[in-house]
Amino acid sequence: MDKRTPLSSLQNPLVKKLLSLKEKSRERKKTGLFVIEGKRELELAISGGYQIESIFICKDINTELDVHSNFPVIEISRKVYEKLAHRSTTEGVLAIAHAKSHTLNAIALSKRPLILVAEAPEKPGNIGALLRTADAANLDAVLIANPKTDLYNPNIIRSSVGCLFTNKIAVGSSDEIIAYLKENNISIYCAALTASKNYDELDYRNPSSIVVGTESSGLTSEWLENSDQNIIIPMQGQIDSMNVSVSAAILIFEAKRQRGF
Structure with a gap:
């Protein structure tokens, strides 16, 4: 787990990047990145061979991420998580991942x-x-x-x-x-x-x-x-x-x- 102070500003460039990837198809296509929300979904993506760039966890919701410690993990505040999350029942876990080529x-x-x-x-x-x-x-x-x-x-x-x-x-x-x-x-x-x-x-x-x-x-x-x-x-x-x-x-x-x- 990244030991820095949790990201708490909605103006943080990384938070803005997550929000843009979540909301804009054009941004996902341009960067080849997308957002995963939820522990189960993250586990399925990893087992499916998706490359994970970063994992974000809200420790107010999830005190311990018990999988995938080999990926960069960044702590975010509840305010940031609630801004980024579609659901309140996704264990406080988000990630940025690389899309696959679907040819x-x-x-x-x-x-x-x-x-x-x-x-x-x-x-x-x-x-x-x-x-x-x-x-x-x-x-x-x-x-x-x-x-x-x-x-x-x-x-x-x-x-x-x-x-x-x-x-x-x-x-x-x-x-x-x-x-x-x-x-x-x-x-x-x-x-x-x-x-x-x-x-x-x-x-x-x-x-x-x-x-x-x-x-x-x-x-x-x-x-x-x-x-x-x-x-x-x-x-x-x-x-x-x-x-x-x-x-x-x-x-x-x-x-x-x-x-x-």
């Missing part, structure tokens, strides 16, 4: 990959929920086509409960991801309302990708034209769709069931 060619595939593709997801909460589902199912990868927000948005980290750090994630255009799936002989199954089969009628035991779109407009024609088969979850009520993360979970775990989990 398609960095994904190592198994012999029978099962992949989730999300096209143009906008809401951080939905992205976080998709990542939680992907972690729960131990998917080979999550591919995000034409993203509308950067992966290191604090709301994504929070809503994913750290599963941003546990999944293999790649980002690209729809063209790039479609080409990648075809080059690797991975079937493309698009969740769509038209020209669809019930989701449980297909065989997902071979290399497969499940593709979901936005709740408002679904998938674009680019994906539908390249789909090996559109799939649908039959609705028994008055609506014709569900939250994207709920739909993805149903489709993914049917595939997992067929594979014997």
Whole structure:
């Protein structure tokens, strides 16, 4: 632990840096850095191979950081912590970390990959929920086509409960991801309302990708034209769709069931 007086001024350059990284996507992209909040999230990031620049701890909340003493640890005051933290239940722990490169060619595939593709997801909460589902199912990868927000948005980290750090994630255009799936002989199954089969009628035991779109407009024609088969979850009520993360979970775990989990 750094033995200096705890950082207590909101005007301190380091505090300003943390605040800027937390609030500004442009700053995260420019520096390649982002903020982690919470002990659990920090532990998942470290176990996921993320490079940690500094750890910040509020000793009024957390009297002892019992992990990762090999990283620089700086004490901050409660006032600074409360300014920087999204939540009051994150054990008084923050960190600055280096983002990873999420390129398609960095994904190592198994012999029978099962992949989730999300096209143009906008809401951080939905992205976080998709990542939680992907972690729960131990998917080979999550591919995000034409993203509308950067992966290191604090709301994504929070809503994913750290599963941003546990999944293999790649980002690209729809063209790039479609080409990648075809080059690797991975079937493309698009969740769509038209020209669809019930989701449980297909065989997902071979290399497969499940593709979901936005709740408002679904998938674009680019994906539908390249789909090996559109799939649908039959609705028994008055609506014709569900939250994207709920739909993805149903489709993914049917595939997992067929594979014997």
